[in-house]
Amino acid sequence: MSESNTTDFTNPSTFILLGIPGLEMAHVWISIPFCTMYVIAVLGNFTIPFIVKMEKSLHGPMYYFLCMLAVTDLVLSTSTLPKMLSIFWFNSREIDFSACLTQMYFIHCFLVMESGIFMAMALDRYVAICHPLRHSVILKNSMVAKIGVGVLLRGSILVLPYILVARQWPYCRTNIIPHSYCEHMAVVKLACAEIHVSNYYSLSVVFCVFGLDPFFIAVSYIQILRAIFSLPTKDARLKTFGTCISHLCAILAFYIPCLFSALTYRYGKNMAPHFHTIIASIYLLIPPMLNPIIYGVRTKQIRDRLLRLFTHKGT
Template sequence: MSNDNTTEFTNPSTFILLGIPGLEMAHVWIAIPFCAMYVMAILGNFTILCIVKRQPSLHEPMYYFLCMLAVSDVGLSTAILPKMLAIFWFNSREISFNACLTQMYFFHSFSITESGIFVAMAFDRYVAICSPLRHSTILTNPVVAKLGLAVALRSTVFSLPYPFLARQWPYCRTNVISEPFCTHIGVVKLACADIRISNHYGLFTLISVKGLDLFILTLSYIQILRAVFLLPTKEARLKTFGTCISHLCAILVFYFPGLFSSLAYRFGQNATLHIHVLVASVYVFIPPMLNPIIYGMRTKEIRDRLLWLFAHKGK
């Protein structure tokens, strides 16, 4: 399958990342908000980690899971942003084939990890509200560690096939990726082969990981709401459900852009390319930036500790 407009190769030595196609002239300016979001994500998540580490009263399952989420947020955005800024500011569009596959793996791995952490946090809220007297005996430190290990193992198992599937296809059409970073579907759609296995695996992972996680989250909150409505007073109901608000906000921020982005690639053929790319990019940076703000504003213990730090710095 060779002609004047194609180059035959099994694996390209490099891919070319276009950034945001159609908006090349604005790349320098587009990079500024992305860089600002990344800086806010790094500062916010490291602040959460430092506060939890230094405050013994926060050494509880909920805050351990929050630290896991902070590490995952930093990893997810760091896997993507340095190369994005190189494209936007220095027009450095080349990325080696192996580096592209590595970026692909970490992008999907941290994304799956975050989804699993939200499920673990929902389990913590479920036990705290539905079985408060047993919370300390059910969610012990070893159990929390095992849950964290299970989340990390699951993300590894589901993410490893992505680079291996992408590596097996021949690429003889083009090595130009119409995105600022490497994703599984963004790479394999360039292959000159029947990539139904890759498409089916991507859809299988979407349904069996994030789809299943959303189902478990929904069931958890149905049980939580039932327990909340059984409380005797309105004040007790509001106070109890208030402990879940941060978690619910973080779930909405994480899942909806990600699901929209994944489905848009497969079914949104009429949408313009730069819309696809912008949604995918926002999906990477908005949750890591907003999660520390959500938990910092809504969690009294973290908010009080932040206010204490700022008050002592001002003296």
């Protein structure tokens, strides 16, 4: 082991990311699906805001929230994948201490923001179905903008203590992070100090965001289902529920991998380390890749505008 990895230091200039420990020889092969998912995520999440901007009929709350989701997914995937691919392709494992903390901030901040956007989209569906005549009054552009700012501030403020506390810890054991990116707990576990503050605060944020947000989404959908089942005909019920399918699929694509990663990290002690790392890496890629596909396939207005765009280019 090199001297830089064993010598005491209180503020390391760099950390070393191992990528996927135990599978170093397969990094190039692992990079193929990761790179493919990233390309799909970038193309899809650039396409959604472009189509919404071009199509005036899409200038409404649901599609504004969808644009926020696309931007969030772009930042979330871009904050991790380029560095991962540089590890897989070029063995470029060093990351500056400040850059590591910055990456950590962006990852967790935009995860919190994405959860908030899903909650805002659930509110939009609730108002649209339960109070259709008041939808345009309640969710005016100014209200959508306020919700967007609120989501941004919540993510920024909740995650900021992660960085402030992590910067204060003395790091005197090693600067090697057995991960493919600067995940919060993977970094603070390297500190030579009691990290109970980081542990407790991290758990409280997880509870507040990934506990309460799904709860409020579930309450919204209980009210939505009550309104749907009160409709007089089966066709009306199916048509109304169909407007929620995209949102429900995107919610499942976000929360299920996130929950699975959290459970395996905390309770899967007997699982191989590389399995934890792969799961933690993939769950940052699955939602950004799937969200534009889900909304592109399920939303008729987006699908029709995209088809017209390609048809015009082809003629």
